Amino acid sequence: MSLFPAEMHSDRLRYERLHPDDNDPLDLYAHVNTDAPAIDEITEYVTWDAYETPKQARDWIATCGEQFDAGEAATYVVRPRSGERAGEFAGLTGIHPDWDRRLATIGVWFRKPFWGRGYSGERAGRLLALAFDRLDLNVVAVTHDPDNERSARAISKYVDRFGGRREGHVRNAEVIGGEPRDAIRYSISADEWADNREA
Structure with missing residues (x-):
């Protein structure tokens, strides 16, 4: 059994693992290539650049599959x-545990048509449940x-809702x-x- 579920749901969203067994690289490439709609706005603050070739999408899906199978990330x-x-591709989200520190980092990006719908907070709640209820992490x-x-x-908004805190400004973090x-x-x-999950 994998540490991570292959599929999850929340009220309005479905989450399917990004894995070579399940995903066509050309489907991902259509949304992340240099000519994709609003790609400059989407990639302005993320740690990846728009893809120039479908091979980049294939390689990323392969990497995600290896991490998923090894229990390293999803x-x-x-x-x-x-x-x-x-059923439309809205974006990608991920969870990256540091097992030794009992900590996970989460992230997300959405295509522009899905901005402003409250999906980020809903998705965060689902990943928090995964981190704490299934993976038994601390932070x-x-x-x-x-x-x-x-x-x-x-x-x-969602950090306040779930009782968390702003820790501060980290220099040269990314x-x-x-x-x-x-x-x-x-x-x-x-x-x-645990104190705020029903908020």
Whole structure:
């Protein structure tokens, strides 16, 4: 049995593992290539660049599959469960445990048509349940670029909801476009989750 579920659900969203057994690289490539709609806005604050070839999508899916099978990390395709865009590729989310520290880092990116729908917070709640209820971790951390006001609002909202805290400004925390960038870091503990999970 895998440490991570192959599929999960929340109220409005479905999460399917990103894995070579399940995903066509050309489907991913259609949403992350240099000509994809709004790709410059999507990639402005993330740690990856738009793909120039389908091979990059294939290689990323292979890496995610290896991590999933080894119990190192899980990356999921996020799709709405209902509505006019039901089943459509909305974005990717992931959980990356550091087993020795009993800590996981979570992240997400969405295609622009799915911004502003509250999906980030819903998805965070599902990954927190995975981290604390299934993986028995102690802390979940999340970061955003200091200039990314959209992520700051979304993350602050769900971190407050689940009783977590803003830990501070971490210098040279990420590399974006080949350059070190600062990050704002937040965390939620297992105890905070247990006290606030129904919020």
